[in-house]
Amino acid sequence: MMLTASDVSWHLGGRGEGRRIVRGASLGVQAGECVGLVGPNGCGKSTLLRMLYRSLAPVPGGQVRFNGRDIWRMSAREFAQQTAVLAQDASQGFDSSVWDTVMLGRLPHQSAWAKDSAKDKALVRERLEQVGARHLAGQRFASLSGGEKQRVLLARALAQQPQLLFLDEPTNHLDIRYQLELMHLLKALACTVVVVLHDLNIAAQFCDRIYLMQEGALLACGAPEQVLTPQRIHQVFGVRAEVDVHAATGRPRIAYWMEQHAA
Numbered sequence: 001m002m003l004t005a006s007d008v009s010w011h012l013g014g015r016g017e018g019r020r021i022v023r024g025a026s027l028g029v030q031a032g033e034c035v036g037l038v039g040p041n042g043c044g045k046s047t048l049l050r051m052l053y054r055s056l057a058p059v060p061g062g063q064v065r066f067n068g069r070d071i072w073r074m075s076a077r078e079f080a081q082q083t084a085v086l087a088q089d090a091s092q093g094f095d096s097s098v099w100d101t102v103m104l105g106r107l108p109h110q111s112a113w114a115k116d117s118a119k120d121k122a123l124v125r126e127r128l129e130q131v132g133a134r135h136l137a138g139q140r141f142a143s144l145s146g147g148e149k150q151r152v153l154l155a156r157a158l159a160q161q162p163q164l165l166f167l168d169e170p171t172n173h174l175d176i177r178y179q180l181e182l183m184h185l186l187k188a189l190a191c192t193v194v195v196v197l198h199d200l201n202i203a204a205q206f207c208d209r210i211y212l213m214q215e216g217a218l219l220a221c222g223a224p225e226q227v228l229t230p231q232r233i234h235q236v237f238g239v240r241a242e243v244d245v246h247a248a249t250g251r252p253r254i255a256y257w258m259e260q261h262a263a
């Protein structure tokens with residue numbers, strides 16, 4: 001396993017009676033997999049993901065290991081040389097050009113005061129190209145649309161050359177074409193992916209395995225067709241669902257509706 005989480009929790013208010021946001025979650029991610037994390041609003045997906053990418057320490061306990069090592073025994077730099085993050089609403093606070101924003105992805109690999117190398121520049125160009133944002137290189141990041149920002153931040157994460165990429169709702173702000181392009185790009189990368197997704201059809205089409213979360217706990221794990229059943233979707237999201245196999249993709253296709261709107 002490349003990444004494992006063992007019994008990780010995050011209780012608001014610490015060790016006492018605080019609210020239990022994530023409750024004893026255990027999971028594993030193998031090299032090369034695209035693993036999805038799905039569940040209703042507020043169930044704890046982002047909090048769990050933050051514990052996986054070393055932004056939040058488990059409280060009161062639990063352990064996350066990357067390639068066998070406790071992530072909190074690695075330095076932030078060492079962790080960032082091997083993993084990258086596209087966080088939810090990460091687009092605040094950059095007042096630089098698109099080029100410089102993407103170049104930030106090279107930081108963990110550069111020594112202090114070193115100038116950007118030819119390799120750094122080539123990588124930034126290539127990553128901007130990959131996400132369809134090469135033409136934006138000279139613009140201020142702050143002036144971009146939500147979807148353009150999302151693509152540039154993905155280019156920054158890819159410029160880090162991560163073995164493992166964490167993404168929190170990466171298809172937010174993207175039109176349907178870019179949603180699909182981004183997911184195809186993620187699949188084409190020689191990179192392991194852990195991704196929080198709201199769109200169950202995107203998760204079903206692109207993820208090798210899915211973890212389904214409810215009220216802070218991981219309820220189910222498996223291939224999309226095993227996890228995203230009408231019964232589970234009803235149990236967790238409170239909506240009716242029908243699942244069939246999409247003729248073009250061969251992957252599960254889900255239609256949902258509210259009960260009172262049924263014929």
Ligand SMILES: Nc1ncnc2c1ncn2[C@@H]1O[C@H](COP(=O)(O)OP(=O)(O)OP(=O)(O)O)[C@@H](O)[C@H]1O
Nearest residue numbers: 012021039040041042043044045046047048088196
């Ligand atoms: N630092 C914090 N302080 C207070 N409450 C928090 C904190 N972090 C998370 N929470 C609460 O924990 C719950 C889970 O939040 P989290 O963002 O992990 O959920 P999520 O499943 O990612 O939600 P969404 O799908 O809406 O993005 C929410 O009710 C949130 O308000």
